Structure formats: C-alpha cells, structure tokens
Amino acid sequence: MSRFLNIVPVAEAVAIVIRFSPEPAMEKVPVESAAGRILAADITADTDIPGFDRSVVDGYAVRAADTAGAGDAIPALLHCTGRITMGRQDEKAVVGPASCAYIPTGGVLPAGADAVVMVEYTEDESDTVLVKKAVSHGENVLLHDEDFKKGEIVFFAGRQITPQDAGVLAACGCAMVTVAKKPIVGIISTGNELVPVTVVPGPGQVRDANASMLAAYLTEYGCIPRLYGIIADEREAFESVLTRALPECDVILLSGGSSKDDRDMTAAVIAAMGKVLVHGIAIAPGKPTIIGRIAEKPVFGLPGHPASAFVVLVAIVRPLLDRMLGISQPLQRTERATIAVNIPSQRGREEYVRVSLKNGVATPLFGKSGLLNTLIRSNGLIRIPAGAEGLEQGSVVEVILW
C-alpha cells in the first residue's frame, strides 16, 4: 500500500457513497412515538377537517344579517332557541330570522346560521339575547373543509415528523404511521492504543471515546447503533468481527486507531473481503478516511481522532444515512453568521473549521487537530470550499450546527 493516499474530493466521495446506498426499509409505528421519524409515504386526509362547520368561540350562532348595525347603544335583539350540544349534529337545531342558539367552541353550526357572535359581546335576558356587535358572514366559523380537504395530500414522504405533525397525523386518522426503518449501524473500534471507557488508560493508551460518540450521534439521527467493542489490531480478529457484524448491520463504521498501520490494516481487510472504493478524501480534518463495500454493505474506516471522525460523520456518512432514511430535505441545521477573523485554508481540500457562535458571529476555534475540547466548545462547522484560499473576516457564511 502506498505511503501517500489517492485523495478524492468530498463531492466525489459523497457521490460514491450515495451510489450504493441501500434502499430505505419501512415499518409502522404508533403516531404518538413517531416524532423525529421520516415519513415513508404521502399522507392524505381521510375526511374533511374539521368535517363540519364549527364555531371557534363560545357564543351565539346567528344569521350575520340580523346583527347588521348592532352596537353597545343599539344591540340587536334575538330570540334564543336553545343550546347546541357538543359532539353531535342536532338536526332540530335551526336558526331562523331574528333568532340565535348558544354554541360552545367546537360546536356544530346549526342550519340557518352563518356566523357566531362571541359571548363577550352579548347579554342574555331570559329567552332574548342582546347582541352588541355586528358579525360578518362566516365570522368565528371554521368551514367543514377549511383546514384540510378529504383526499388532499397533507404531508409528503421524506418529511421528518415533528410533534405538531403527529397531531395532524392523528387528526387524519393515522394511528399507525409508515416510516423509514432505523438503519442498524455497526461500530467496530480498532487500534492497539484503545482501552474501554471503564479502564484507566496506562501510558500510551487512550479510552475509546469514538464508539460512544458515534453511537450517541447515530441514535439522535434516527439509527440503531450496535457496538462490537475494541478489536485487537490483528487481521484474523478483524475479519472475524466483520464476518459477524455484516449480516447484523446495514452499515459498518470502523472507528480506527490513529496510526497509519491501523488504517492500512483496515484497508487491507476491506480489500480482502470486498472492495476499497476510496482511501483518502480531500477533507480536513479527516483525510485518511476509507470507504469500502463488503457484501453490498457500506463500510467506512473513520479517522481515529474523535474530532476528525465527527467531521467525516457529518460530511460523508450523513448523506448516506439521509438516503437510507429517505429524507427529502437534509436535516442539517444551518445558521448564517459573520466570520470574526480571517481564516486561511489550503487550496485543494475542503476544510471544515469548528466555530463557536454568538450573536451571529462565528469565531473559529483554532488549535491542534487532536483536541477534544474544541469539539465541545464549538457550536458547529463552517466549510471552506476546496478552491478557496480561506475566508475573510466579516464575510457571511452558513454555519452547519452540530
């Protein structure tokens, strides 16, 4: 294996990844636990919503014409014929000329009425109601199909369901919602310097922080992480865990050790069991990333350092997850900000700079690439395109929020 990598641009790496993305699988989940999931099919309203002409206030159902000119000084006098009962259509409730009926919020507008006067603008004296405000036709009434029409597409497939969406899905009768199945992502840690989190590292050792970080990220992103622990840097051990993990997972992340030997071993094992498609991406941090494919499954060799691994996760792995989840719009949240200082960059590689964000100003967190603390002090990343020599102070950028 060569000492120098054959580097591909970020866009090419992403295109390669997406090309062999597995198709989204589907499952049904109860609507109350569907928030955050991705709709796998369009949703149509199965009825008109609200389904009947509905009062949106507590008041009196009237014919609007009967209230014309009504005010505090000269109220309209209407005869009250009764009370609308909630939850059903009262066929006998009819509002004729110069009459009205008490209607609670949500009640069915009785035949003959075309508006509702809020109770605050009325006074009742036995069977007579004094209306002190004119209402126009349709006022305080929601028409039977005003919110959604039967058969109308309410949501398109690929949308990430919000809690409000869950309410609307329930209104549309979706007790169970068809969503993208959560991809199962295997995490295999390699590297002779790694020890488990529970162990106090000896000289030269570091705790396996990557596996926990990747698992937490994947969980938040709607995947199911499956941890395979730390594997010794021996080819047999590595091949054996991959053989076990591949049928159990949809994607494999090899959270590499940081040494070149380790990366070379990773690439050699992927090459022996499948194919190495990319070894080296023009991205900083994250250059020594490996993209491969074994038994039709995507396999990534991530850089060893958590900060680098995280950037590769966001920039390279996430587009694959988006595809597998059938996401129509990337979930990536961005915020526009002004750059606090000049940020130099090296032409020829896409650079991702961690920034802290305050009041619309993005300050780059420079420092050695190996630092964990920049990862938690930062609010997100800014991307410097491969062709640029850097970004100037005062220029406006999109910050990719963590």
Added chain:
Amino acid sequence: MSRFLNIVPVAEAVAIVIRFSPEPAMEKVPVESAAGRILAADITADTDIPGFDRSVVDGYAVRAADTAGAGDAIPALLHCTGRITMGRQDEKAVVGPASCAYIPTGGVLPAGADAVVMVEYTEDESDTVLVKKAVSHGENVLLHDEDFKKGEIVFFAGRQITPQDAGVLAACGCAMVTVAKKPIVGIISTGNELVPVTVVPGPGQVRDANASMLAAYLTEYGCIPRLYGIIADEREAFESVLTRALPECDVILLSGGSSKDDRDMTAAVIAAMGKVLVHGIAIAPGKPTIIGRIAEKPVFGLPGHPASAFVVLVAIVRPLLDRMLGISQPLQRTERATIAVNIPSQRGREEYVRVSLKNGVATPLFGKSGLLNTLIRSNGLIRIPAGAEGLEQGSVVEVILW
C-alpha cells in the same frame, strides 16, 4: 364559576408553575445512550487527557533544534533509532542529538524528543532520515494535559448532552452518566366531541389530535408520556382517572375539550381534589388555560384546540419541564429574523404568532385560530409582549423555533 376568567400575565403563570416544580430526580444511563439527556452532576476529568505527550501526525520524533534550517535543498540528516509502538510507553525509546524515531499518530513521544516532523517532509534511506522541513519545539505534539487536566471540570450539571459530549464523557471515564430522570407526564383527554384516532368522526365529532401531539412533544423533550385515553365529560369518570393517574405521574396534562362547559368541569374537579391556582392566562392563543395542583403534583388544563394547546405547552408547561429536568439553559432554539409585514396585537395579553421563516424573514401565518394547518406550515412563534400594540414591518425579532 364566573363566565369571565380572572386572567394572569404569562410571567406570573410561569412563576407560579416554577414555584411548585418537583425537584429533578436522577438516574444513571450508559454514555452511548446519554445524548439529549441532562447532566445531573458536574463531570471532572479523572486523568490528564490525552495522558501523555502524543504525536498528532505520522512522522519522526526529533529534537526540534536538530531540524533548524532544514529544507528541500539542505535536509537535516538524522539517525533513525527505531519505531515507536502504539499503545504503550517504550522506556528504551530515547531520541538523542541528531537522531530520530518513527512515530505513528497517537504514539507516545519518546524521551529526548520535543517535536514531530510529518512523514510527508521526510525521506528515509536505510537508517538515515532526511528531514526537509524545520519544526519548532512542541510542533505536532499534544501535551499530556493539553486537552483536559486531571480534576478539571469538563461539564457542568444542567447541560444537555450532545453526541460530541458523549465522546468526551467517554474519554473522562464516564461509562455510566448521572442524568435527570425523565419526568412521567400523564395525558388525559376530555371533551364529548372527541373520538379516538382510529375512529372516523361522525357529525360534530373530532379526532383526539392533542394526545398524540402532546405525547410526541414530551418524548422529544425528554419526558415519558403516559396516555389515559379519552374520558367522558362526567365528573365521576374524570375524578376516577385522575385518582389513578396521579400516583403514576409527575405531572398531569388535561387535554381539554374546546367547550367552556368542559373547561369549567375540569376546573371544578381540580378544585375539588386540590387547588386551582390559575384559570385564564393573558396569552393568545391559549387564554382558557388552567393551572392547578393536586397532591403536590402540577396539573394543567390545556385549551382544546391543538394549535392553542401547543403554544401553552411551549410557553407555560416547558419552563416546568426545564426545572424538573434541571436544565441550566433553556433548550429553546431561537433565530433572529426580520418581520415581513406589520403585526397588530391587542395590548394587555402576550400574543404568540405562528410564523414561517425563510432566509431570515418571518412571515406571520394569520388565519382562524382553529386551523391545524398553520401549525405545520409554520417554523416557530414570535412573541408580542403584553404591553405592545404590535410589531412593525422590518423590525428584528427572535423566532422561537418549534
């Protein structure tokens, strides 16, 4: 019960809610599933991190002074004494004057060396290494306590754990993390017009959209919703379900029907079993909200319409959840935006206007308060303070993102 409510301002309602907030409870969870949870205690580094002087590149460990003046034309010639093994401290590895040792990324800097030259700037000829670039003292080395010092507070209690944080927690040895226990929130639906989501509504009936929306929201916000279904508008049924739910939950949300009768019944039952603290808040939408307390537990009577219920959830219930979760900074995400048009408002009540947000411009979604579709077409809320008559076109506001 009076026909007119005794309205309290939003700030007062929130203060009342917070005053009787239950203390956060704690539990331990594995670090890899801790993202999104709230740290219940400060976290300190149990060791120096990285713990040893560590190379951040693949290259040669050198004495920086030996590389002074080195360049392509006149490389420094150093004697290579061997290779640093990953994952342990090699006591015998010492770099003396005019010598060097191969070191992989993450390797322990050998005694005597004070910098690392990247392999890209070297050439090896048997035991001799040609160094073509000068390095300064400390270059490409991460000092043993440069990331975190032993005993240093890495995270403060009250922080919401991000995936990156999970990585750092793992590095600090936290295999299990002490977090705020998820509050259990009971959801009881009332209202004679409500039918379950699985039922096609008859005339005058609507599906119970609120329960699913509230449950989805609470799940996303780190709580455990517990659904008690739709209860008939009868006092006995209502008291009986409350008696059952109270010991099982930390908070109760009564997702009311939309009629005044229903709200009055809710208030009467709370008053009979405990105390009504607030009945009516100067908030639009959401005025007919009830805040009560039964057996030391907070009980909310939410407005019947999903859009109103959602605003009350965000503005009034969420501060209580924040307290119960021990959140130091509200999770509320905001984004600054310019208002597209004048928004009139009524003095004396805090108004929440749903807006859609595009390229930094917030457009209010006017329309009848009873519409569901404004909830899903909007990206968030803007708050018009109780004292204001409205907001002018072009003014800059904070949008509370959903």
